[in-house]
Amino acid sequence: MIEKIKQRIEDLKNQINDWNRSYYEFEVSPVDDSEFDKTIAELISLETQYPQFLTQDSPTQKVGGSVDSKFTKYIHKSPMLSLSNAFDDNDLRTFDNQIKKSLENKKYSYVVEPKIDGLSISLIYKNTKLYKAITRGDGIVGEDVTDNVKMISSIPKTISNNSDYFEVRGEVYLPKLEFERINSERFKVGEKLFANPRNAAAGTLRQLDPQIVKDRNLDIWIYFLMNKENILTHNESLKVLSEYKFRVNPLSIKTEDIIGVIKIINSLSAQREDLEYEIDGIVIKVNEFDHYDSIGYTSKFPKWAIAYKLPAEIKTTKLLDIFPTIGRTGKVTYNAKLKPVKLAGTTVGAATLHNSSFIIDREVRVGADVRVKKAGDIIPEVISVVKDENYNSLPIWSEAKNCPDCGSILQRIEPEVDQYCENDFCARRIIRGLEHFVSRDAQNIEGLSIKLIEKFYEKNYVKNPADIFKLSKRKDELIKLDKMGERSVDNLLTSIENSKNKSLEKLLFGIGIRHLGKKSAFILSKKYRNIDSLMNLSEEELSEVRDIGPIVAHSVVNWFKKETNRSIIREFKDLGINLEYKPAMEEKSHADITNKTFVITGTLSKSRNYFKDLLISYGANIANSVSKNTDYVLAGEEAGSKLDKANKLGVRIINEEELLNII
Template identity: 65%
Template sequence: MTEKIERKINQLKEKLNKWNNDYYVLNQPSVDDLEFDSTMKELIDLETQYPQFKTPDSPTQKVGGSVENIFTKHKHKYQMLSLANAFNFDDLEAFDTKIKKELEEKPYSYFVEPKIDGLSISLIYENGKLVKGVTRGDGIVGEDVTNNIFTIKSIPKTINNNDKYFEVRGEVYLSKKEFDKINAKKFENGEMLFANPRNAASGTLRQLDSEIVKKRNLDIWTYFLMNKEHIETHEESLKFLNDLGFQINPLSKHCQNINNVKEQIGYLNEIRDSLEYEIDGIVIKVNEFEYYDILGNTSKFPKWAIAYKFPAEIKETKLLDIFPTVGRTGRITYNAKLKPVKLAGSNVKAATLHNSYFIRDKDIRIGSTVKIKKAGDIIPEVLDSIKDTNYESLPIWTESNLCPSCQNKLERFEGEVDQYCVNIECPRKIIRSLEHFASRDAMNIEGLSIKIIEKLFANKYIVKISDIYKLTNFKNELIMLDKFGEKSVNNLLKSVERSKTNLFEKLIFGLGIRHIGKKTAYIIAKNFKNIDNIINANFEDLSKIRDVGPIVAKSIKDWFEIDQNINLINDLKSLNINMNFSGTDVIENNNITSKNFVITGTLSKPRNHFKDLLAKYGANISESVSKNTDYVLAGEEAGSKLEKAKKLNVKILSETELEKLIKEENND
């Protein structure tokens, strides 16, 4: 029994760690708040019941963020904690009961503030001058984003205070208007859209180019003063900060008791859609500072504060149509076309319906009124149809039998609920597979966005993966295409050429074989060493490898049994694409692995020495500096590449600093 519980706890930890990484590091949330919070609560309950399985590295014991190596690390003088959550008024009552018990009937009150959907930041002043801005990171160490902080107009750069060390904390955010403008521009450029204003704010503040940050008009609400020795209440501290020129949210309010807190929650929930910025809940703090030491904190949360999370917003609207789309693996996703409705601060016209089993199980019908949910994150989803008087007269929905792109018959694999288009010549599948092949985690071909791919595909310059490496034959024609130019084409062709020498595992991942992620691609490359060995491997050879197993083995065998895929491999071979494992295991190093390096200038050893060294730790080596460059290793007489790196605020390393990066990680 205990083994089963321990296994369940470990599974929950793995899920939450992945979701935290998606949210805080990648700025690409993969689940909505409701699912994340319920999973976290399940883990908390199990760890409470079985404390022998609670470990220091559990997501319940640490702040959710992490520190990216593109910025200088900064250790916080005072730990930046997260907040425990309340999901209903019963949770609030329980919080109030604990406060009352700990304070032994001492008089106390609360201060309530809107919970801004943004990024926490620490602002540090010395003798009245702003000297540093640091993200929360993992709560102990954050990222130094000072250059970007200086672009935010609402942050005072000097204050009338002469303390040698003065620290203020706030939430950097984007208004709904600015968020819509940024996403409209990204859509126009064929780039991935931000999921919500919080991720847009985070992605902006962690830009290497401060000019981009400046254009995006970030803003801030200040919410906490660390230098509070001579101030008695949180309310007074915010007034003090306001007098110094810091922005304090006008909807913040002092509440005498928990009932007043509930009233304010009700009011803010009513007006939240009309605000110019997103809020996803309410923060409640004990107002009196004298009680903070008595109440204390856990390793993750202060016990004198809690965040009330608004329940997932559910709206009703009319379902106008159901239509399928096809992804790169051929998997069919069903989508809802909706009568536009305002939901979680945005105008929603479409939502996901997952697969045909979901639609049939819920008996969702076109023309019915449906409930949709969007908990402040992710693509909206249809929950159910409302079975009203109109519903029974509507026709029962039936699944599509043909691919929406190529009209080939759809198939369903044994044991799976999803439908698939198995036509390897399906246009939409090809476009999506080309996008995947060129993506950063695969062959990392800069300049080959989905919009560019669609244009090249429409003009028949690329109709299969190997055509990417033949684009040089059409250089003059590409230059003449709309919105192309000689510089863009030259940069694209250089990136294509560089990708030929990529690590073998990147090619395997880029081929888009079902069930083959980055980790599995590396395992396959390491075990079989080259493409011919993979092609000739039998099912038993593949399935006996640890972390591969029968499902992945079958997927690999099926892929290589298709003649057109073998033709693709032969075509890529003739184009000199690397199809051999490097022969050495990559040494995992969080400072270097998967980071993009450019080497320039005269160094103490031949350049190939440093290329081999970086490859040993799994780095990507590029010949040109771009916004995607993580580090530039610069020697003497470094020229234009160094200047461009400075302009883009790319981290520049000396040989000594590179050695330090390697040793720092190895000593951890």
């Protein structure tokens, strides 16, 4: 029984960490808030009941995400903490009782304010001028996005306070109307839609081009003053912030007790749809600053504040149509056209229906009413079909037989449930493939949007990945294109030129071999070192490679068999594209490390990626979890559950000093 509980805790931690990684590092919300909150609540409950399994690496003990390497790191003077959650009135009363207990019946009050669904930011002023703007990051270290923040017109660039250090904290957000405008423009030109206003704000603020930030009209609410000298309450500090011309939310309200808190929450909840910005909850803070130390903190959040989470919104609307679209590998995705409905503050008119099995299993029919919920995407999730008196008279849906773009007969490869367009010359497949080739995890060619790819394809400038590297010969033609100009063309051509030197695994992933992901591309690149060694391998040889199964082996061999693909590789060579594996560090070998499997855990003196690259340079394999096949666990401080499992399995545990001694 106890082992099952321990395993459940590990499973929950791994799931939440994966979701957090998607949310903070890639601005993607893989699940809706209610599912995330439910999973976190279960983990907290189990860790409370079984404290022997509570570790410092648990997501319940951490704040925020990681720091993007493209930005300068900045250590927060005071940690930017998160907030614990309340889901109903009972949770609020429990919170209030804990405050009473901590303060031993001293007088206190509350301030209630909307919880903006945006990106937390710290603004630092020195001698009246805006000095730094720092994202939350992991709560301890954030990203310096000062140049971008200066593009937000509502943020004061100077204030009437000449302190050496003056810090305020707030939430950068994208207004609903701006979000709809931007997504509408992206939809018209075929660019990927932003998931939601929060992801759009985060993605915008982390752009390398400040002009993009300016064009997207971000805004901000300031919610906390760090310089609290001679100020007694949070409510008073908000007035001071207003005097300094910071935007302070007018819906922040002071109340004397928890009954007042609940009334305000009900009132704010009723206004949610009418607000010009998204909120995902309501924040309750103890008003009196001198109580904060008495009430205390955890490693993750202050005990004097809590966030009331608003429930997910479900709406019913009519399904107007179902239509297929084609992706880069030829895979068919079915989409729903909906009668526009306002859902969680934004108007939505489309949903993904995944594949035909999804539609058939749910008995979805065009013309039926469907229940939709805004999940992690702006594209809502169809929860169920309303089977009313008209339902049975509606025609039963059947899957498409032909590609909607090129007309080719769609294929299904057993045992896969998905249909595929197998025509290598399908225009939509080619365009989506080019979009993937230039993406961040592949060649990372900045400035080459799908809008430009479509334009270049229509003008016959680019028909395959190799053509991208020939665009420098068309510089004069590119400059004449609408909305290009010499500067943007120069930036694009520079990005293309720089991408020529990337390591083989980036290109191998980018060329879009079906089933070949980033990890498999890295494994094959590291083992075979260059494209020529890979091109003539058999399925049997590839299947024997560790972590490369028969499905991936079959796809790789089939891709290289096609003369059109081999021709592109030859063009890459002629164009000077690097087709060899380039390790992050000089490679060496060591009997105790080469071909050994390592798991890295805990806090180390340098980033985990540093130690990962170091071990890979000696030929080690890196795994994410400890098993009987693990040879070493490299453990730093607060190593947690992986250390426990290593001890149980008898896996050798080493620290940094021991690793360096081995090397």
